[in-house]
Amino acid sequence: MAEIISRNFRVLCDFMDVYQFMIDIHEKDWRNGVPAPFLEYALSSDWMDKSLVHRWKLWEDNGRIAGLVFYENPINDVYFSLRPGYERLADEMVAYAVSSMPRVDGHLRFVIFDGQNAVKEAVTNAGFQQSSDYTENVFDFEQSLNYPLPDGFHFVDSKKLSVEKIVECCWKGFDHEKDEGSWNGDAEYGYYTLMAPHMHPEDSVVIENDEGEYVCYAGMWWTPENHLAYMEPLCTIPEYRKKGLAAAALSEHYRRLKPAGATHMTGGSSAFYEKIGFKPIVHWTFWEKSLASCSL
Numbered sequence: 001m002a003e004i005i006s007r008n009f010r011v012l013c014d015f016m017d018v019y020q021f022m023i024d025i026h027e028k029d030w031r032n033g034v035p036a037p038f039l040e041y042a043l044s045s046d047w048m049d050k051s052l053v054h055r056w057k058l059w060e061d062n063g064r065i066a067g068l069v070f071y072e073n074p075i076n077d078v079y080f081s082l083r084p085g086y087e088r089l090a091d092e093m094v095a096y097a098v099s100s101m102p103r104v105d106g107h108l109r110f111v112i113f114d115g116q117n118a119v120k121e122a123v124t125n126a127g128f129q130q131s132s133d134y135t136e137n138v139f140d141f142e143q144s145l146n147y148p149l150p151d152g153f154h155f156v157d158s159k160k161l162s163v164e165k166i167v168e169c170c171w172k173g174f175d176h177e178k179d180e181g182s183w184n185g186d187a188e189y190g191y192y193t194l195m196a197p198h199m200h201p202e203d204s205v206v207i208e209n210d211e212g213e214y215v216c217y218a219g220m221w222w223t224p225e226n227h228l229a230y231m232e233p234l235c236t237i238p239e240y241r242k243k244g245l246a247a248a249a250l251s252e253h254y255r256r257l258k259p260a261g262a263t264h265m266t267g268g269s270s271a272f273y274e275k276i277g278f279k280p281i282v283h284w285t286f287w288e289k290s291l292a293s294c295s296l
Helices: 011-025 036-043 087-100 117-125 163-173 176-180 188-194 245-257 271-275
Strands: 004-008 057-061 064-071 077-082 107-113 129-140 153-155 205-209 214-223 228-236 264-266 279-290
Touching: 004 087, 011 036, 011 064, 011 077, 036 214, 036 228, 057 087, 064 087, 077 087, 077 117, 087 107, 087 117, 107 117, 117 279, 129 271, 153 245, 163 176, 163 188, 163 205, 163 214, 163 228, 205 245, 214 245, 228 245, 245 264
Parallel strands: 077 107, 228 264
Antiparallel strands: 004 057, 057 064, 064 077, 107 279, 129 264, 129 279, 153 205, 205 214, 214 228
């Protein structure tokens, strides 16, 4: 076996290889690290600080990616993706994260999923302790998801989607209007996200009312290699919540993607998902200790 080398991530030439690496190691419970769309969604978003992605680090065995250390949002939340069979790299990856990944107010936090046992042991040896956790729900397509669309609403034809209306729906749906005022009309970041290489606008679900206002949006990053319907984001504008729109949108994802070969769909941690049939599958754990402050 050739010597394993490590090097920093180069976003302009490494992303597609990293995407394939995450496809290769995917498991439904994320035991080897996050799914490929998780990272692509972050990199194509406006909410992630991408100025320090050169701090990310790859480990390669004869040109084949074996491991990756990276952050998402916030920048001091550090993730580990590790190919099975390369668990021996965990100590080195954690040591790099401690020495070189960005901190906020002197703090670094590691995000580890159940099954990442080598990483968990390495962070424990580095003096980190689990500080919190939560479980994310996943829908198994062996079940049926069939919530009806309420009267007075309809699905928007994917060929006629308005990016401006999607952005406005997300602005309201994530409560920015309440906290930051009315949407300013800038939809450029919406175009940026929808043009990501593996984003599937045609599989996203938009619900509008009879007045043509978009009131619920469920994005989709269909990943056929993993039979994964990666749903992100999901939002309903405040005055239309608790009417069954989100459940209807996810049911539409199920109807569209099960015939295409999807076996499971991601959700979130709220009780809503379990109520409509999702099951707790992905266990997130967070590990922290105070570190000496350093500049970014």
